[in-house]
Amino acid sequence: MTLDNILEEIQKAKSIVILTHENPDGDAIGSSLAMYGALRKMGKEADVIVPEMPKAYSFLPYAEVAKKESQVESYDLAISVDVATIPLLNGFASYFETAKVKIVIDHHATNTMFGDYNYVNPDAPACAQVLLNIFDYFGVEVDKEIGTCILTGIITDTGGFAYQSTTPETFEFAAELLKKGVNVSNIYKRVMNTKSRANFELRKRAMDRMEFIEDGKIAYTYLTQKDMEETNADADDHEGIVEEGRAIDGVEVSIFIRESKKGNYRVSLRSNDYLNVSDVCLVFGGGGHLHAAGCTMNVSLEQARDRIISQVRTYLK
Numbered sequence: 001m002t003l004d005n006i007l008e009e010i011q012k013a014k015s016i017v018i019l020t021h022e023n024p025d026g027d028a029i030g031s032s033l034a035m036y037g038a039l040r041k042m043g044k045e046a047d048v049i050v051p052e053m054p055k056a057y058s059f060l061p062y063a064e065v066a067k068k069e070s071q072v073e074s075y076d077l078a079i080s081v082d083v084a085t086i087p088l089l090n091g092f093a094s095y096f097e098t099a100k101v102k103i104v105i106d107h108h109a110t111n112t113m114f115g116d117y118n119y120v121n122p123d124a125p126a127c128a129q130v131l132l133n134i135f136d137y138f139g140v141e142v143d144k145e146i147g148t149c150i151l152t153g154i155i156t157d158t159g160g161f162a163y164q165s166t167t168p169e170t171f172e173f174a175a176e177l178l179k180k181g182v183n184v185s186n187i188y189k190r191v192m193n194t195k196s197r198a199n200f201e202l203r204k205r206a207m208d209r210m211e212f213i214e215d216g217k218i219a220y221t222y223l224t225q226k227d228m229e230e231t232n233a234d235a236d237d238h239e240g241i242v243e244e245g246r247a248i249d250g251v252e253v254s255i256f257i258r259e260s261k262k263g264n265y266r267v268s269l270r271s272n273d274y275l276n277v278s279d280v281c282l283v284f285g286g287g288g289h290l291h292a293a294g295c296t297m298n299v300s301l302e303q304a305r306d307r308i309i310s311q312v313r314t315y316l317k
Contacts, residue, residue, distance in 0.1 A: 026156025053237030128153025219245030
């Protein structure tokens with residue numbers, strides 16, 4: 001079995017690195033730190049590489065161990081969590097590619113199986129939920145610290161248990177973690193209900209610019225790097241803005257485009273009922289889930305807008 005192979009490689013490895021995708025969300029951060037905690041229980045040390053740690057997740061156990069980069073030339077083992085393709089590792093893909101053994105743990109249906117050993121469950125609403133099953137198989141006890149990281153990943157990737165991807169097992173896992181002392185209400189408040197001043201200011205700008213297309217089935221808005229600078233925004237202060245459009249009655253697809261520091265454009269898509277936004281993003285080298293996906297486009301803002309909207313139109317009913 002794949003999990004037996006993964007366990008064997010972990011036991012053999014003397015140097016381990018844990019990696020996740022660029023612009024990490026709560027599932028990426030929670031999964032990375034949960035894996036770190038589990039490896040410690042297995043008697044292993046690991047480096048966790050997170051070039052930009054969002055402030056919203058600084059409360060998590062083990063958050064202080066995350067590194068922006070590593071001086072290690074080559075690891076015995078690289079573990080990728082919550083990453084569908086190597087390009088999503090972006091500037092730190094080299095840590096993965098130069099490792100002697102490569103392991104992929106994920107929940108995206110678009111995963112390209114780019115590891116030596118791949119454990120991917122597309123039915124799980126969060127990578128963190130996949131890890132719970134893995135830790136149980138390994139015989140690793142999930143304590144309050146690991147459980148807090150796990151539940152943070154689950155809560156963020158299910159929209160606070162609101163998305164259609166939420167499974168009956170998700171609530172069962174949450175109940176078990178609650179029994180272990182994990183403070184569900186505190187996690188929910190921190191990651192779902194607390195916004196920075198910069199996030200508030202960015203939301204106002206995005207809402208003012210929002211336009212409705214195709215009789216209100218598409219909601220579109222954007223932010224520029226100038227917006228980020230003028231509001232003194234951090235890397236994660238744009239989080240949640242794409243959800244504003246999806247929440248509007250009659251909207252099937254919400255499109256949010258923001259300019260990155262590199263000058264390219266990050267596209268986030270959310271859908272409500274039937275439209276598979278992952279299929280849309282795959283056309284542009286991205287991917288994700290049925291109702292939540294993204295991609296990066298190296299064109300002008302106007303071109304990114306027009307191309308995405310044109311592709312979305314082909315899927316609208």
